[in-house]
Amino acid sequence: MRNKWTKVLMSAMSASLLLTGASSAAMAKAKAAPQPVVLKVLYMSQQGYSTAVLNKMGAEFHKEHPNVTIEFTYLPYPQLHSAILTSAAAPVAQYDVVLSDLIWTGEFAAKGYTVALNNYIRQYIKNPKGIPQSVWNGLSVGGKVMAMPFLANFQNFYYNKKMLAEAGFKSGPKTMAQWLHQMQVLKAKHIVQYPYEDSWLQAEGLVCDYVRTAGEFGNGNLFNAKGQPIMNQGAALKALEWMRMLYKDGLANPNSLAADEPTAANAFASGQAAFNTNWTFVTGIMNNKSESKIVGQGVVSGFPVAPGTNRATLSASISGFQGLAIAANTPASLKPWAWKWIQFATSPAVQAQHLHSEWPIWSSVATSPQEKHLNPWYKVYQQNLNAVYNRPAVSNYLTVSSIIQQYVHEAIGGTIPVKTAANDMVQQIESLPK
Amino acid sequence: MRLSKLERKSAIAGYAMLSPAMLVIALVTIFPIGYSIWMSMNTINSTFTGFQFTFSGFTNYNIVFQSSLFWQALWFTTMYAAVTVIIELVLGLLVALALNQPIRGRGLAIAVMLIPWTLITVISAQMWGYIYNGIYGVLNYLLMSIHIINAPFLWLGSPVSATISMMMADIWKTTPFVTMILLAGLQLIPSELYEAAKIDGSSAWNSFWHVTFPLLRPSLGLAALFRILQAFGLFDLPFVLTGGGPGTSTMSIAMVAYKAIFNDGAFGPGTAVAVLTVALVILLAVGSLKALRTQVGEIDT
Numbered sequence: 001m002r003n004k005w006t007k008v009l010m011s012a013m014s015a016s017l018l019l020t021g022a023s024s025a026a027m028a029k030a031k032a033a034p035q036p037v038v039l040k041v042l043y044m045s046q047q048g049y050s051t052a053v054l055n056k057m058g059a060e061f062h063k064e065h066p067n068v069t070i071e072f073t074y075l076p077y078p079q080l081h082s083a084i085l086t087s088a089a090a091p092v093a094q095y096d097v098v099l100s101d102l103i104w105t106g107e108f109a110a111k112g113y114t115v116a117l118n119n120y121i122r123q124y125i126k127n128p129k130g131i132p133q134s135v136w137n138g139l140s141v142g143g144k145v146m147a148m149p150f151l152a153n154f155q156n157f158y159y160n161k162k163m164l165a166e167a168g169f170k171s172g173p174k175t176m177a178q179w180l181h182q183m184q185v186l187k188a189k190h191i192v193q194y195p196y197e198d199s200w201l202q203a204e205g206l207v208c209d210y211v212r213t214a215g216e217f218g219n220g221n222l223f224n225a226k227g228q229p230i231m232n233q234g235a236a237l238k239a240l241e242w243m244r245m246l247y248k249d250g251l252a253n254p255n256s257l258a259a260d261e262p263t264a265a266n267a268f269a270s271g272q273a274a275f276n277t278n279w280t281f282v283t284g285i286m287n288n289k290s291e292s293k294i295v296g297q298g299v300v301s302g303f304p305v306a307p308g309t310n311r312a313t314l315s316a317s318i319s320g321f322q323g324l325a326i327a328a329n330t331p332a333s334l335k336p337w338a339w340k341w342i343q344f345a346t347s348p349a350v351q352a353q354h355l356h357s358e359w360p361i362w363s364s365v366a367t368s369p370q371e372k373h374l375n376p377w378y379k380v381y382q383q384n385l386n387a388v389y390n391r392p393a394v395s396n397y398l399t400v401s402s403i404i405q406q407y408v409h410e411a412i413g414g415t416i417p418v419k420t421a422a423n424d425m426v427q428q429i430e431s432l433p434k
Numbered sequence: 435m436r437l438s439k440l441e442r443k444s445a446i447a448g449y450a451m452l453s454p455a456m457l458v459i460a461l462v463t464i465f466p467i468g469y470s471i472w473m474s475m476n477t478i479n480s481t482f483t484g485f486q487f488t489f490s491g492f493t494n495y496n497i498v499f500q501s502s503l504f505w506q507a508l509w510f511t512t513m514y515a516a517v518t519v520i521i522e523l524v525l526g527l528l529v530a531l532a533l534n535q536p537i538r539g540r541g542l543a544i545a546v547m548l549i550p551w552t553l554i555t556v557i558s559a560q561m562w563g564y565i566y567n568g569i570y571g572v573l574n575y576l577l578m579s580i581h582i583i584n585a586p587f588l589w590l591g592s593p594v595s596a597t598i599s600m601m602m603a604d605i606w607k608t609t610p611f612v613t614m615i616l617l618a619g620l621q622l623i624p625s626e627l628y629e630a631a632k633i634d635g636s637s638a639w640n641s642f643w644h645v646t647f648p649l650l651r652p653s654l655g656l657a658a659l660f661r662i663l664q665a666f667g668l669f670d671l672p673f674v675l676t677g678g679g680p681g682t683s684t685m686s687i688a689m690v691a692y693k694a695i696f697n698d699g700a701f702g703p704g705t706a707v708a709v710l711t712v713a714l715v716i717l718l719a720v721g722s723l724k725a726l727r728t729q730v731g732e733i734d735t
Contacts, residue, residue, distance in 0.1 A: 258567070
């Protein structure tokens with residue numbers, strides 16, 4: 001019996017030796033002619049950098065690296081996080097490169113779902129300062145860059161200059177008081193029933209609007225330096241009172257409570273609102289004849305702010321940055337290719353080819369003659385990009401966000417008094433397990 | 435009783451033929467349920483190296499039972515299931531009675547009626563979202579056109595209106611399913627019974643109450659069973675239509691489990707909610723089946 005097992009063991013060892021020899025030979029061959037590589041990339045189905053744009057980028061990359069094929073999976077935003085989470089928990093990554101929203105940065109860093117890219121950036125990105133610091137900040141936590149910036153989305157302040165002229169205003173508001181006055185006059189003169197429309201649906205967009213409004217009152221950070229929630233004081237409380245007041249006084253369309261960003265943009269583009277605070281895609285919609293009734297009337301502007309606040313930028317926006325990250329469980333052999341793809345997709349040369357789709361992350365591309373020609377508002381864009389506030393970079397962000405969404409929504413609708421909602425929000429966040 | 439050799443062989447062959455199906459069922463049903471029960475009794479940390487389990491007994495269940503959101507979602511799901519199932523049974527019965535008559539175009543009517551049922555819930559929920567939209571929603575447009583309302587109404591903006599709106603979408607989609615079950619039940623009732631009732635001078639109402647209804651009870655029970663079980667798994671409609679809001683007013687227990695697992699990364703409590711839901715559904719199913727058997731037994735007698 002023992003002899004039999006010894007024979008089996010010997011045969012197995014010989015077979016493994018043969019296989020090892022064969023694989024060494026294969027590796028040597030790979031250096032001469034690279035083996036085919038399939039890189040699985042998880043991206044989001046969205047406007048701007050759409051599936052068509054990404055597929056084109058993938059094809060261009062394949063042209064440069066014929067042995068590498070990019071296999072995209074496109075998912076709607078609400079499904080992205082759970083897809084990344086399940087892929088991260090799998091023994092081998094289902095996705096090698098994932099789109100990482102800045103709100104997941106803290107969680108991904110804490111749980112190690114994606115790898116820090118500092119070494120790659122140090123080695124391969126010659127001019128990291130070419131990307132605004134506000135963008136790096138959004139995708140970094142504790143000095144670790146968790147995703148390479150890919151999409152520099154942020155909000156702009158939009159107003160209808162024709163409506164404002166009818167109301168007797170030559171320009172848009174610079175301060176919150178001016179903005180309130182303009183809304184009141186527009187309503188009183190029946191130029192528009194609801195001067196403002198925003199995306200206050202109980203979803204992530206509401207948190208963005210809340211943070212931005214707090215920013216307009218001087219501080220869009222919902223947590224202090226010690227990591228404690230501060231929604232029940234200062235600018236964050238003023239923001240909540242402001243949002244409730246706009247709703248109560250009929251200055252904001254009541255539909256805002258059920259509106260997402262595209263719905264709010266449509267209201268503005270169809271002439272049902274004089275003001276809209278929204279992501280950069282509105283610039284394209286408002287001047288597109290097939291989608292807009294206000295072609296030539298929309299103005300992109302910096303945000304009004306409370307006097308004496310935001311002195312450096314004279315605006316206060318909110319970031320919606322997205323980066324490309326390498327999953328931690330991506331096989332080691334694929335990681336260099338994953339980085340190569342990231343470096344390619346985020347490079348100034350590639351971003352310059354897609355200026356119609358998105359605002360570029362590179363300052364050199366953002367100020368290029370091409371961009372200036374395409375986007376007459378490029379200076380305002382830069383102003384708002386430099387004025388962004390980030391949503392809290394906490395490891396349990398999604399839980400924190402759902403609490404904020406719930407209480408802010410209820411406070412605006414008047415189900416709970418503002419002060420109570422703010423206190424309850426803080427109390428509930430503080431009671432979360434650390 | 436001892437089996438003969440031939441019977442034993444045939445039994446073995448039977449089990450052998452059944453085994454692939456049993457294996458599939460074990461893999462896709464029994465294993466996940468068992469694994470979920472195991473997960474619900476552990477504290478789970480998720481990192482890039484996978485899940486790390488630490489046995490914690492019933493701690494997760496304790497967390498769930500102390501959560502006001504769980505109790506609120508349980509109440510909402512129960513209330514939602516009761517209201518929608520009752521309305522669907524009444525409407526389904528009325529439509530089935532109408533379709534049971536020898537009318538022209540009956541086949542076409544059945545085919546058209548089935549369209550809502552064939553739609554994927556996510557799609558129909560999205561469609562209802564557009565209908566209810568406060569700015570460009572068809573419902574507001576229609577109601578304003580006929581002067582029932584003066585200004586757009588925010589259908590999904592308050593807990594009560596959002597719940598009612600969601601129920602309407604559900605009833606629209608699922609009533610055809612109930613109708614089909616009841617129609618099948620109606621067609622099994624022998625026409626002689628109606629003829630005998632007619633000869634006895636029974637009115638239409640009496641025929642319905644003393645002939646149709648008792649004989650249709652098993653079908654009603656079956657339809658109610660299916661619908662209650664489905665209603666307790668309510669997820670896609672609120673997920674798409676209301677996101678569980680406003681606040682947490684339309685959050686079902688399935689949504690609570692999803693939120694705990696995928697939003698909060700609380701795998702233990704999340705799976706505990708899922709296990710409790712399964713237990714509840716099994717209890718309801720067993721109870722309903724027992725009641726159904728009693729009804730069928732009564733009728734057979």
